[in-house]
Amino acid sequence: MKKYILLLWICLLSVGLVHAQENITVQGTVTDAESGQPLIGAGVAVKGSTAGTQTDATGNFTISAPSNGTLVVDYLGYERTETPINGQTTLDIKLGTSAQQLEQVVVVGYGVQEARDVTGSIVSVEGEELVKQASQNPVSSLQGKVAGVTITNSGAPGASPQIRIRGAGSALGDTDPLYVVDGTFVDNLSFLNPADIASIEILKDASSAAIYGVRAANGVVLVTTKRGEAGKSTVNYNGFVGVQRVTNQLEMTNTQQYATMINEKTGSQTVDTSLPSTNWYDQVLRTAMIHNHQVSASGGSEKITYSASVGYLNQEGIIEGNEYERITARLQTDFQVSDAIKVGYNGIFYNYNSIDVPGDIFYQAFVAPPVIPVFKEGQRYGDSFDYNLGNFANPQASLDWYDQKSSGQQMTGNVFGELKFLENFTFRTSLGLNYSINEYRNYRSEDSLTSVQFASRSQLTKSRSKGSSWLWENTLNYDKTFGDHEVSALLGISSQEDKSELVAGSANDVAFESEANLYLSLGDPETYNIINSGDRFTFASYFGRVNYTYLDRYLLTATLRYDASSKFPREDRWEYFPSIGLGWRVTEESFMQDQTIFDNLKIRASWGKLGNDQIPTGIFILPVNSDPRLGYNYGGGFLPGRNLTETVPPTLLWEVVKETDLGAEMGFLNNRLSVVADWYNKVTEDAIFGFTPLGYFGLSGDILGNYASFRNRGFELAVNWADDVSTDISYNVGFNFSRNVNEVTAIETGNNVYYNGNLPVGGYQVSITRIGDPIGSFFGYEVEGIFQNEQEIESSPQPTANPGDFRFRDRNGDGVIDNNDRTIIGNPNPGFVYGINTGFRFKSFDLQLDIQGVADVDIYNGNRNVRYGNENYDLEYFENRWFGEGTSNTYPSANLNGRNLDPNDFYIESGDYIRIRNLQLGYNLPTDLVTKWKMQAFRVYINAQNPVTWFDYNGFSPEVGGAPVSQGIDRNVYPLSATYNFGVNVTF
Template sequence: MKHSLPKRENQLSLISRMRYFLLILLIIFSQATWAQSGAVQGTVIDSNGDPLPGVNVVIKGTTNGTVTDLDGKYILNAASDDILIYSFVGFMSQEIPVEGRSEINVTLADDTSDLEEFVVVGYGIQRKSDLTGSISSVKAEELTRLPVSDVTQSLQGRVSGVQITSNSGAPGSGATVRIRGVGTLNNSDPLFVVDGMLLDNIDFLNPNDVESMEVLKDASATAIYGSRGANGVIIVTTRQGDFDTETRISVDAYTGVQQVARQIDLVNGRQFAELANELEQNVGNQPIYNEGEFGEGTNWQDQIFRTAPVNNVTLGASGGNQNTSFNLSVNYFDQKGVVKESEFERLTIRLNNQYKLTDAVTFGHNFSFIYNNQQNEPGVVGNAYRAYPIFDPINEDGDYTNTSPVGNPAAQFEYNSNNRNHSYRGVGNFFADVKFLKDFTFRTNLGLDLAFRDGKSFTPVYFVSPTQQNLENSVSVSNGRSRNILWENTVNYNTEWDDHRLNLLGGITTQSFYTESLSGSRRNLPGEDPSLWYLSAGDQTSQTNANTAGDWSMLSFLFRANYTFRDKFLVTGTFRRDGSSRFGRENRFGNFPSIALGYRLIEEGFMQDQTVFSDLKIRGSWGIIGNDKIAFYEGRPVVTGNQNAVFGQNEELLYGATLTRLANPFIQWEETVTSNFGLEFGMLDDRLIGEFDYYYRRTNDILVGVPIPAYVGASNNPVVNAASVENRGIDVTLNWRDNKGDFNYNLGIVASTVNNEVLDIGEGNEAIFGGAVGISGLLGSRTVVGESIGHYFGYKTAGVFQNEEQLNNTPTRGPEVPGDLIFEDTNGDGVVNNNDRVILGSPIPDLIFGFNMGFDFRGIDFSADFNGTLGNEIYNAKKQVRFNTYNFETSFLDRWTGEGTSTTEPRVTNGGHNYEVSDRFIEDGSFLRLRNVQVGYTFPAATLEKIRVQNFRLYVSGTNLFTISKYSGYTPEIGGGNVLGTGYDSGIYPIARTINVGVSANF
């Protein structure tokens, strides 16, 4: 019988109320008034007399200003005593007083020096020309093009050496980030640093709050973070206000629609009946369907997918007076999923303030409050893939149809979608800077990351079929909290004399982390109204609960020296000593040094008269970085309770506990030794800029489990420092920028190679297996010395047995019949067994690449971003798992039905020989995707002046518009999972194609 459940009322939720709050803020912001002044106009040209479009013309001490049009002309309201600042990238800025004039024409001189361009590095900033490390920077305008909830997804195809893979297309899902390959068998995620706060993820960030993201890749760049930087570092700088500037209001908003980019090719109703009958005949049964009764049938993918909206709005205000600066933003992100009953809402409020107590003392804070509301779809993607197309969702009686052997996806939406997860998070830091003596600065930084999570799900009583029913209703509740506290104190010495520049940094930091979770459930509630969805309403005898916790802490000492001589010779030395509670007292501390050298050839005398190179630098680095990203309990014994038994004459229930994990107090840091050689160049007046890097990473003393005898009684193998892994490859970045009068254009390419190899696993570990399970219980991923981590391992097929004669003359695994797959006898011993399994491919790409292009012409701008991989494979695990008769992919239509009919697709069966781990399920994972394309129009400054608007832009964008790939699944992007078993598609939530319309404006 069909049930119609009451849904929880959310109209008065915090998110709903904030919608009205945002609308009120927008109205208030739009009423900002502007001082009256006279009009100043003019033309800005370069030293050749050509007009310069896009020059910023700003009234000094304010944010009021405009930009020159395509003819270099501008018009601006300014008072007689104002000073105008003219600035443009690649040219020297000028400050010119108005002095009552109504026309001011300006010539900007070329700025051929890049010495004043700064980039963010660990614990500070540094001249780009002085960098000795491999650092890539991505600015704000490149990060806000994509409608994503996780800002790391915006890095796809933008940074060499970085692979970003979406874990899922579900609303609010994150991404897997790998910087220069997989360097450990454990956690390979990078460190994230947001305004100085060290974090494990940045999924809470509003992309519009980000000013820039720097990716630190080699030891020279990451060693200052010691053990935290073993897998690379991503530094995020958020937007700040300016002292002594008027308040500036900004609005960024878009709305869009999402659709599934492609569906999996599944058979229709008639084809299913044909294949199902044939399957029955192949096992000696009679056909069960009249094939003529069925037509197209039900496409279950159409039943679960929908066109879904996505909306995003950010309101911001920034400015400051002589002693205070501020940047305030409020963001609301709302994404409905392309699978029904899935959605994600996020409210983010960020406030960044700085305060000047004196010329020598400044303090401030960067803080965000984040509220998330998420609903997860009830696991229908796999059932929609397997459900019979001969069934309708609803039968003639109006009840849900029995679609056994899998659940009816439509009924799942009705009965299994009452779940909500909420989270509250506060992330930020409080800091103070004190300048003392002549060249010293002391900074103290207190970082906080406090998170609270709660979830609730309710399942009613229902009956659809014997395999899809629930006889007692139930409610499950979970709560969790975590606390991450960082305190850093550093001293910086920065000085210049004659041809020398010297920067010294020293400090001490401490960080602690604590997490705890509590969950419980009860059954048999007295009703189904949401007011009863609480544990106390359920049957006490059905109660279950769980409570876990973990903690760790770290103490670190750090030092760095940067020295530059004559803008030509560069030296960077770094040392960090980390102590982690994750290790025993014997090996708690680790030392992590690095050294880097750079040589700017462009400063040599013999380079001064040439006109090809505008910049040329070589650099090299070496260093050791640690890794302590292991589970809390790896170095500690674990005792598990509830090991109860009945003993004695009175048969009493005795409560017990047992040791389930042995401790190893002697485990120590994983150490990654990294070397890097790089070449940076600029050519043709910096129209072409490029970087080439060769890197080598070797991680030693990787923690792995060592097998122990079963009689010991521990369920898990104790860990030891045993394995070694190396990664080596080349990173390439090329960017071309030029202008032809009113037409400005750019082209960019990034590409990276990755060669991953396991050098050692440790005594007693001939191989580590993981991944999907074959029909005989053999796992499909293997990690072994001499090969890449987590490669696919199974049988290589050599066609399909056509007849008994071929079967009798070919080595078999048994018991095969004509129509079954031929597994190669790879070792030539005349028998096919486990020893004949071979490497079938790897989920690690040989090449990661991306390229982008764009132009602007008289207010019109266009940009396109592509990304892709080459040389990786995907394991189609959903096709392999057949423990019953399920629907079929259309590839089954090419199956063997008799001698000569097929040499690739075997006869139709469920399970058995043809579903062993083999190359039958390996598919090419290479792809090329149009990640984003955007077209916008910025209204002329002269028009906007009349309505007192500084900037107004409209745009249309498309995301994931097309993907060129041979893979048969929803997407070739298969992220997440353990590093020992990645690349398996067991039914991933599809990634959506999105079309957006947006607006950005400044007042």
């Protein structure tokens, strides 16, 4: 009998358990307990399971859960809330703000910190902001969003943008910031899909960046990729398809206009005005396709969380034949082994393939005369020699003949382990690995396309570069709160090794039978040209940081890093990099409690010392030329000879940056209005600088040393307003602005020594770096007008000029125009950078509008300046040229040669521009339809990126980058295009 009674109890218990675990559909709303406003994106999870969802644009959610289960709701800045279901199908959940007044958490070096406690200048950009743009590089998506950060984009598919934080602090060294992805140091972010990013933090000042020591002189960009969350299992697809179109296409002269110019120049009917006309830009440019797709999955439990994604991008260039293809894959897993032990890993794989185009194709299309046809009779390419115009390539022939493909792979990963012990201590060890391979092959066939585009022998060129690095770091954290004091301390040790190798070669007479049979060994052995080079350097570092808070209002951050690099001589490899930051949360003071102006007011000040080690390895070793021709015969035998080709000092050390930052953070009107302002003074000392010695030294290169000092001083302002008008309407408006002044403050080799830019334009050097002026300033003659007749020439310091030539200013009044009359004629360093970022939501619709711009910057129009004969002219030049007395006093005649090509301020143009960076309209499917279709969210959008740019520059694009000593020189850069796309973002 007892056995049957026990069996009956078991059956009843099983029925009860099954009944208790029956799932029901629960719908509800999550709102702010005080204002009643909906909380968008709040996490709603079933306690003890992996089921979870997020609230939609109206704060609503739908989830399947056991009738006797519990819902856990999380939202940043609010108390975590657990709500029993108790069989209810509708729940109204109200969240109160956290008792600890939690604010935004930002990532700092080797940890995280609440924004309220930060004493340095750090800006955080959420990953959601990045994916709202069609940019394929995450850095491009930052353009116009961060004060003090200047980004210059290239329109070439797969190209990495140039980024400078608070100006150029080096002349010859690297100016790129340090990129840190999940704790691993990388050179750029081209391998990373923007949709995989959770947040990007930019460490702008020395105090926040000093924890990275000798590698942080140009700022630090910290990237945190997405990680899985317990109880939130999601599968997401995010993709778009669109087209790219050229904007602001430069208008060139047609055949009739070109013939008029050339005939004026030669004084005869050199070119027939009735010849057909070719628009070479129309010929080589196209409307290009782009499509991008990513599938991701994330979730987990309290013990294991994961995040995985696969992405594919295919982007055509606006040049015919140009194409870029990228595949990315990422896998991340965290294991909570016990309450004290956590381990995990993160791996990112990247593969790209590119079909390339000639680097000078835009220049070819600019200079090619329009009288040259694309093809002539017999389908032969049009030839400039048929018209006696000189040596001009046929741009279409260049594209058809050019055969180059590039490819590469990169694997970036990180494994870590954490151990918590003695309540307040956390030990973390991590190993970051980075491995990459890049290859390209170029094949030039034996052919004769035009008189200047021919090859009597085929040539194959191939290269393969390989890079690898490992970074092992161990840190110990201590966190303790006692009374009115909060202390967080960090100690760490770091070791790193970087290695690279390049193998490149070429050979003639390789037959192109198939892509698989292109090998150098199949060519003529006598034409082999092989290069094999490599590099290896190591780092060792010790670092520490203390964060201290007293009474929740007085803040202190002190950092010290002790760095060594094998790039420098053994006796001079170590250096200290300290920093200190102070903060005062004024609104926490008792005397501020009754005021109603500020909701938040924090004043901060910081100072720090950073380093820049980006110089070639072993540069302090004297290079010796062992050419056998330097030997000589003596006593019947041959004695080898050697010669120094350049000189360097016995010690060439890292550049040192010392920076002071004063900042204020303010909140008004219930923190709907926030204002952040910074003033900084950033000084680069011991900057690497070179000057050319006298020729009789017998040295072919420059003398390099830590000779110079530079200063960047500026002001930054960021203003943001966000408001929820009602449950149906919300909006935000942000404005950021920065002003930077760059100046060379010292050159220790003498006041008269300066460095010319290393990008000659038409055989002329147009840039100079000297004391008192910005790095890479434009240097040349000032134009006072155009000579109108012979009488003006006779009474001028330019007796050999012709009517229609430039009339240069005789600055020293000696009656001669020579090098002594040259002066600074322009500044390529942007003075002002700004951005306006807005967002609007009305029910299920959302609209985003981003505007960015640059002001107080100059461009050297090298396109107009490089002329060797009968190059084409832009239409603006044609319409404003001098062609007789009184016709123009600003544009010269068609006879652009001789002194007219000397660097002068006619070629200096304003690089100011305003651009609609991004315009996006989105629609979120209503909750009832999302639930019906068993989804968590569904959004569609249309997007326009770079649709309109306003500028006065006579070129495709005013965005012209370059190295600090030769920046801002336009030699037909690959311009940005407008991208129009349609996208879908769906989460299951």
